[in-house]
Amino acid sequence: MSNWVLQAQGLRKTYVSGPQQVTVWQDIDLQVAAGETLAIVGASGSGKTTLLNALGGLDSVDAGQVLINGQDIHRLPENARTRLRNQQIGFVYQFHHLLPEFSALENVMLPQLLAGVAPKAAAQRATECLQQLGLGHRLEHKPAELSGGERQRTAIARALVNRPRLVLLDEPTGNLDEQTAHQVEEAMLELTRQGETAFIMVTHDRELAGRMNRCLQLRDQSLRPLL
Ligand SMILES: Nc1ncnc2c1ncn2[C@@H]1O[C@H](COP(=O)(O)OP(=O)(O)OP(=O)(O)O)[C@@H](O)[C@H]1O
Secondary structure (H helix, E strand, C coil): CCCEEEEEEEEEEEEEECCEEEEEEEEEEEEEECCCEEEEECCCCCCHHHHHHHHCCCCCCCEEEEEECCEEHHHCCHHHHHHHHHHHEEEECCCCCCCCCCCHHHHHHHHHHHCCCCHHHHHHHHHHHHHHCCCCCCCCCCHHHCCHHHHHHHHHHHHHCCCCCEEEEECCCCCCCHHHHHHHHHHHHHHHHHCCCEEEEECCCHHHHHCCCEEEEEECCEEEECC
């Protein structure tokens, strides 16, 4: 059995706005193995976020296929696609998107409850994830009561709680000061060392990109190794 978590082939994305057609990227092929960390860099507007969303099945493609663990995410019925995303993919954005009325613990429990895990077991696993990210003392805090770095670490715990095979991160440290960004990065990489999860990260930070196993650049509609 192959060890590919993600296999994308021949992807193309075109936006139509009014009379204009804009092809963001085309002929994108990408394979990512279990445990691999990959950075995607590129100028503003080169299509990085669009690509990440297409890889995670949040956005459609006009050609090509994306296999996650061998399943073609764009050709699954909506409910199966939602299940695949919930159970096998974690998302982390520049802005945390935590639910403001829930505590850190509850925010991290949520993806498990949606996956059918019993509340007690979900609370236990969520606590474990938050502890791993150094937030064992912040379980009952609401997002507004957390610092920027703590919020982002909570968002990472939420992305990892269902033990996804693939984590997609869009500028996860872009909104943080250097020291906090470093803490978040360390926490994240520590988790990659433990598991079989693959990480694909969009970032403007070339130093951070350089610390990933592989770095690709989106430019002129194509994805190429960054030399
Ligand atoms: N819904 C949409 N309709 C039309 N065009 C869009 C839409 N979403 C994005 N685009 C265009 O697609 C291109 C790629 O956008 P995308 O957000 O993927 O770029 P990016 O590389 O992530 O940029 P940044 O680094 O600035 O976040 C841009 O030129 C943008 O204007």
